Amino acid sequence: MKTFIISPFEELHETVRTNTVDYEMIGKRKDDYKWYDKLTPPRVITSDGEIITGKYKREDLPAEAIVGLAVSSGVIEGRARVILNMEEADLEEGDILVTAFTDPGWTTLFVSLKGLVTEVGGLMTHGAVIAREYGLPAVVGVENATRLIKDGQRIRVNGTEGYVEIL
Amino acid sequence: MRSLVLGFQEMEKTQLLLVGGKGLNLGELSNIDGIHVPEGFCVTTAGYRKAIEQNAAYQDLLDRLTMLKADDRDQIGEISRKIRQLISGAEIPADVVTAVTHYLSQLGAEHAYAVRSSATAEDLPHASFAGQQDTYLNIIGRDAILQHISKCWASLFTDRAVIYRMQNGFDHRHVYLAVVIQKMVFPQASGILFTTDPVTSNRKLLSIDASFGLGEALVSGLVSADCYKVRGEEIVEKRIAAKKIAVYGRKEGGTESREIEPHQQNVQTLSEQQILELSRIGRQIEAYFGCPQDIEWCLADDTFYMVQSRPITTLYPIPEASDQENRVYLSVGHQQMMTDPIKPLGLSFFLLTTPAPMRIAGGRLFVDITARLASPVGREALINTMGNSEPLMKDAIMTIIEREDFIQTVPVDHKEARPANKGMPPAALEAAAEPDPAIVLELINNTQASIEELKQNIVTKSGTELFDFIREDIQLQLKRILFDPRSSNVFMSAMEASAWINERMQEWLGEKNASDTLSQSVPHNITSEMGLALLDVADAIRPYPEVIAYLQHAKDDRFLDELVKFEGGQEAQAAIYSYLDKYGMRCNGEIDLTKTRWSERPITLVPMILSNVKNFEPNASRKKFEQGRQEALNKEQELLERLKQLPDGEQKAKDTKRMIDVIRNFIGYREYPKYGMVSRYFIYKQALLKEAEQLVAAGVIQEREDIYYLTF
Numbered sequence: 075m076k077t078f079i080i081s082p083f084e085e086l087h088e089t090v091r092t093n094t095v096d097y098e099m100i101g102k103r104k105d106d107y108k109w110y111d112k113l114t115p116p117r118v119i120t121s122d123g124e125i126i127t128g129k130y131k132r133e134d135l136p137a138e139a140i141v142g143l144a145v146s147s148g149v150i151e152g153r154a155r156v157i158l159n160m161e162e163a164d165l166e167e168g169d170i171l172v173t174a175f176t177d178p179g180w181t182t183l184f185v186s187l188k189g190l191v192t193e194v195g196g197l198m199t200h201g202a203v204i205a206r207e208y209g210l211p212a213v214v215g216v217e218n219a220t221r222l223i224k225d226g227q228r229i230r231v232n233g234t235e236g237y238v239e240i241l
Numbered sequence: 242m243r244s245l246v247l248g249f250q251e252m253e254k255t256q257l258l259l260v261g262g263k264g265l266n267l268g269e270l271s272n273i274d275g276i277h278v279p280e281g282f283c284v285t286t287a288g289y290r291k292a293i294e295q296n297a298a299y300q301d302l303l304d305r306l307t308m309l310k311a312d313d314r315d316q317i318g319e320i321s322r323k324i325r326q327l328i329s330g331a332e333i334p335a336d337v338v339t340a341v342t343h344y345l346s347q348l349g350a351e352h353a354y355a356v357r358s359s360a361t362a363e364d365l366p367h368a369s370f371a372g373q374q375d376t377y378l379n380i381i382g383r384d385a386i387l388q389h390i391s392k393c394w395a396s397l398f399t400d401r402a403v404i405y406r407m408q409n410g411f412d413h414r415h416v417y418l419a420v421v422i423q424k425m426v427f428p429q430a431s432g433i434l435f436t437t438d439p440v441t442s443n444r445k446l447l448s449i450d451a452s453f454g455l456g457e458a459l460v461s462g463l464v465s466a467d468c469y470k471v472r473g474e475e476i477v478e479k480r481i482a483a484k485k486i487a488v489y490g491r492k493e494g495g496t497e498s499r500e501i502e503p504h505q506q507n508v509q510t511l512s513e514q515q516i517l518e519l520s521r522i523g524r525q526i527e528a529y530f531g532c533p534q535d536i537e538w539c540l541a542d543d544t545f546y547m548v549q550s551r552p553i554t555t556l557y558p559i560p561e562a563s564d565q566e567n568r569v570y571l572s573v574g575h576q577q578m579m580t581d582p583i584k585p586l587g588l589s590f591f592l593l594t595t596p597a598p599m600r601i602a603g604g605r606l607f608v609d610i611t612a613r614l615a616s617p618v619g620r621e622a623l624i625n626t627m628g629n630s631e632p633l634m635k636d637a638i639m640t641i642i643e644r645e646d647f648i649q650t651v652p653v654d655h656k657e658a659r660p661a662n663k664g665m666p667p668a669a670l671e672a673a674a675e676p677d678p679a680i681v682l683e684l685i686n687n688t689q690a691s692i693e694e695l696k697q698n699i700v701t702k703s704g705t706e707l708f709d710f711i712r713e714d715i716q717l718q719l720k721r722i723l724f725d726p727r728s729s730n731v732f733m734s735a736m737e738a739s740a741w742i743n744e745r746m747q748e749w750l751g752e753k754n755a756s757d758t759l760s761q762s763v764p765h766n767i768t769s770e771m772g773l774a775l776l777d778v779a780d781a782i783r784p785y786p787e788v789i790a791y792l793q794h795a796k797d798d799r800f801l802d803e804l805v806k807f808e809g810g811q812e813a814q815a816a817i818y819s820y821l822d823k824y825g826m827r828c829n830g831e832i833d834l835t836k837t838r839w840s841e842r843p844i845t846l847v848p849m850i851l852s853n854v855k856n857f858e859p860n861a862s863r864k865k866f867e868q869g870r871q872e873a874l875n876k877e878q879e880l881l882e883r884l885k886q887l888p889d890g891e892q893k894a895k896d897t898k899r900m901i902d903v904i905r906n907f908i909g910y911r912e913y914p915k916y917g918m919v920s921r922y923f924i925y926k927q928a929l930l931k932e933a934e935q936l937v938a939a940g941v942i943q944e945r946e947d948i949y950y951l952t953f
Contacts, residue, residue: 086586087708090932093941095951100942103950105491107733110582110604113557116442116734117575118637119607120647123559124443143632147757161845165811167856177579178841178915179829181772182849185865188857192578197630198736200578200768205910206760207769209869215633223282234753 126215135237140222142191144236145202148211150189151241156225170231172223178203184208189231191238193219205233213238245288246340249281259285261419263549268549273529276522277546281423286361288337289394289417292328297561300326303413311407314400321403325395333387341390341422345383352378353425353490356389357918358396358418364923379425379490386422393420399731426546427490430510431456431539432466434519435553436527442556447520451510453501454487455538456548456601463488463498464471467510471520499593511540519545526550544591551792560600560607568645569608569614570600571634575912579832586929587833593715596724603847614641614648648912676731678906681765684728685910688917691718695921699928707932708953713924719921723914735907738900750883757902760878762869766909767916771824775846779853780860781816786811792851798844817850826923827916834922835949877901882898 079122089095099211116125152170157163165171172188173180181204184190190205195214205212211233216222221240223229228241243259244251245842252268260268264283271278293299306320309650342350357376375396377389379588396402397418406413430453438446452459452466459466464486470478483506488498511519519538519617522545527534533556537549560570573591582604583591590600591606605947613619620642627635641647695714703709737757746755784786792800804810824844825840837853839846853861865910884894933945 082541084708084953086929086932086948086953087705089936089941089948089951090708091705093936093939095936095941095947097942097947100950105814107584107604108948109554113555113582113603115572115574115580115603115605116557117572117634118641119557119559119570119572119602120443120569120641121559121562121566122445123437123556124441124446125557126441126637126640128633128638130632131636144317144754147754155868161848163848165852165856173573175578175580177577177829177831178768178771178912178919179827179831181768182775182846183772184769185772186852194575194580195578196576196634198911199576200912200915202771203908204766204772205871206757207763207766207909208427208772208865209761209872210757215631218635226380233757 089230130236132236134235136239139232139237139239140216140219140235142213142216142219143196144233145195145197145214146190146205146210146212147234148189148209149230149232150211151228151230154191154223154225154227154229155217156220156223158220170229172219172225172229176204176218178204183188189233190214191216191219191223191229193217221239243287245291245337246285246344247285248344249278249283252283256285258361258417259287259419261286261361261421262551263357263359264419264421265359266550267421267548269530270526270550276526277544279325279424279426279546280346280348283359284337284341284390284420284422286417286419288334288340289419290333291337292331292394296327296331299324299331302327302520306403306413309407311404314404317403317407318400322398323396324398328395328398329388329391331391333391338387340385342383344422344616345386348424350379350383353381353494354386355385355421355423355425356386356393357382357421357423358393358550359421360397360418361416361420368658374459378455378496379494381494385494390420390473392720394418402804423548425490426541426548428455428539428541428546429453430536432510434460434523434536434538435887436523436536437533437556438470440737444556444559445472446477447523449511449516449519449523452482452484452487453505453510454489454499455496456539457496458486458488460537469511471516472882476513476516478511479509481507483507484510503692505816505829515540515545520546521649558602558648560602560609562600562609568609568611568646569638569641570602571610571638573597573606575598575610575634577832579830581830581833583833584835584949585952586949587835590715590834590925591832592713592717593953594723596720596919604679607669609704610638611648614638617650617653655799665782675734675903678729680727680852681731681907681910684725684731685765685913687724688913691722692917692920692924695924698777699924702928703932706929711928711953714921714925723918728910728914731907732911734903738903739908741900742897742904745893745897746880750889751879752880755876755880756904759873759904760908761873762866763873763909766912769909771827773866774824775849776845776853776862776865778820779817779819780862782809782850783854783859785813788813789851789854792847795844795847798842800847817846820846826920831919831922832915834926835946838923838926840923873905 109186110232118126121163131216132141132170135141141152147224152168154172155169156172158174160180165183167186168188170191171187171192175194177190184204187210190201190210190212192201192214193216202214211231213231213233216238221241230239230241247260249268249271252265257265260283269275269631302320309316327612349458358375375393380389381388397416406416430451432449432451435538437444438448449469450459450466452464458464464484465482467482468480469476484501485506486498486500488496491497523536526536530552533553535551535553536547539546539548551637562568599606600609610623613623624635716890742756743754748751788804788809791807801814804814821843824839828836830836881894881898884890884897887893891903929948930945933948936942937945
């Protein structure tokens with residue numbers, strides 16, 4: 075179970091220079107990439123491989139609330155669209171996007187949204203900054219959001235207090 | 242001729258396709274010194290093929306099955322059932338029978354055996370076949386064993402296994418099954434051993450589940466088990482379960498479950514000594530295979546037997562370090578809002594760009610924060626950066642700090658500077674930090690000019706010269722611009738002003754997250770402008786029904802050329818090109834240089850454009866922006882008026898107004914540095930793909946994208 079080793083050795087440069095490459099290695103790395111794609115990276119990991127998870131230390135939440143970090147104020151209800159691949163997004167105006175992460179490319183979807191829920195993210199990461207600028211209620215850092223919330227469910231996003239409720 | 246039957250000791254590492262995953266693992270386990278594996282042998286896939294290959298009826302049914310699709314459930318069910326009947330009813334080839342009889346007589350023909358299927362793809366690191374786990378325990382007598390071999394063969398064609406293969410693109414004709422026949426052990430206890438803690442993935446913590454009788458009850462979740470955790474030579478945790486039932490072999494064959502006497506239920510299954518002995522065995526097996534293992538074991542007559550060992554493939558890999566010291570790593574993807582794996586070429590570029598000490602694991606980057614955790618000042622600074630913005634990371638780091646023994650702190654170095662702002666009055670600090678609003682345009686213009694220069698200069702470079710040129714550009718231009726202190730000062734001051742507003746408005750007015758509304762529709766935000774600009778593209782297309790109709794069916798990137806055939810097509814094409822000109826270097830997962838950019842695949846944008854056409858009125862971008870701006874202005878007015886009513890209200894309002902201006906002047910720039918970086922990445926990429934085309938032409942690689950799997 076070895077991971078990629080990025081050596082200071084300049085593989086592409088060397089390939090261009092010599093017109094030779096270890097093609098088997100390329101095949102192996104393609105397989106590795108597919109395997110990595112199935113793994114969920116931890117926020118914090120130690121040299122023992124131990125995954126240290128953090129918790130939200132909050133008590134003021136409704137009983138069934140799914141906790142996260144409030145990054146853009148406002149409370150909104152709507153249909154949850156659980157979408158992991160941006161290209162498969164088929165949004166109607168007023169949908170709430172539920173996804174793993176939203177880097178800048180996802181912004182093109184934001185204009186159609188009523189709310190945003192992501193598994194990754196903090197107060198100053200990309201999705202949060204744009205959500206505030208568009209006035210879009212958003213809760214980020216919601217662990218397992220794409221599994222806990224089902225596509226099509228009606229949800230309420232509380233971007234002021236930092237939680238999501240399934241209605 | 243390939244062997245129809247092989248004993249565990251006769252197998253070789255390369256024979257996966259012959260003996261299957263389970264068979265091969267047992268063969269390997271049997272080779273480890275001091276490890277007891279119940280004796281046995283394997284009817285190989287050659288034996289299975291011999292049984293079916295000459296069977297015309299089987300081949301015919303298989304042809305019919307191959308024609309079906311995964312959702313033809315009724316037909317799949319019917320044909321699969323016929324195949325199963327055919328296989329379990331057919332006579333086993335005489336030479337297979339002879340070989341099985343021979344091995345049985347060597348091991349003891351009167352003994353009881355377990356008969357298990359061993360698929361050639363099951364148990365492999367990255368593929369697992371559903372529905373091929375058939376196990377028959379306590380089978381006695383040659384005829385009964387042969388009959389269960391047929392049953393295992395037939396299990397290749399359970400509906401579930403057939404559908405699974407269809408969904409995953411495996412050909413029914415090329416999936417074969419081996420069958421393991423292994424001497425039964427009648428254990429007093431059995432269970433599962435993970436050489437890694439299954440809860441936290443800690444490789445140094447070994448975990449043992451144990452209960453009475455045969456392990457099948459535990460594997461199938463029928464009974465609860467004790468759980469012991471061992472670190473090194475120390476048992477660090479013991480959880481004793483109430484074990485109400487256990488499964489045992491019957492004299493006449495088969496198994497039965499029996500209730501455990503109440504006073505026995507809470508007895509610890511293994512003694513301390515046995516727990517430690519078993520954990521040493523586990524570590525030995527792990528060392529032999531070279532990776533964490535999931536092991537099935539049993540205990541009979543005070544001897545531990547191993548009946549299965551598989552690699553644990555779900556573990557997240559550990560970032561590689563050059564020493565054995567304890568280290569702590571933070572995910573970079575979580576801070577970059579991009580947690581997909583990055584291909585090697587993409588990793589190279591990110592590593593060349595970042596000044597932080599980063600490691601790679603599982604195709605993702607991690608920052609080594611060990612050194613920072615080792616000093617009290619570093620700890621404090623790290624915790625402060627996490628502040629309220631990354632509570633989950635902060636809490637995880639606190640957990641490590643609280644352990645005290647994991648990272649040794651170095652003694653306080655009094656010369657080490659305290660954070661510079663200590664003791665400085667806040668007002669003075671803010672005044673010092675506040676940049677001139679004109680700087681934003683200056684920074685943007687400088688970046689643009691530098692990108693234009695790069696575009697011009699790179700076209701003349703190729704081969705080694707290109708690589709040197711890119712390296713130099715990263716060092717001298719990309720990094721200089723990205724880490725320009727004037728640049729970070731701009732958005733840091735906006736972030737600090739946001740925090741200031743949130744704190745003060747909460748304190749003075751009881752207003753939560755006030756800066757959220759105040760940050761709406763600010764100028765110079767390249768990313769939010771990108772979202773709004775796509776509304777403008779929709780505006781250019783909306784008046785032309787022919788273009789819309791065409792786009793609804795467009796499948797590939799030829800659509801951009803085809804558009805001109807329709808009324809309004811020229812306008813649509815121009816609008817899309819102009820959008821790509823400004824934003825075409827972006828895409829989902831853009832920090833990975835190898836990801837396909839919108840300019841490389843414009844069709845990606847089409848569904849979003851169409852949804853904008855459908856969901857919005859003309860001029861929506863301006864209306865949306867203006868609406869946000871009004872809301873921000875109204876909020877500002879409201880806050881300032883409420884503040885003026887307070888004691889010392891004029892001063893509070895004045896300070897607040899200043900902070901609001903800082904937010905609105907500077908927060909939009911927060912998105913710009915990454916735009917600059919991604920713009921350069923795309924230029925590098927296009928140049929490298931030209932090199933890749935030459936490699937393809939020379940037959941060095943098969944497709945351009947192969948270079949993504951090489952380091953730079």
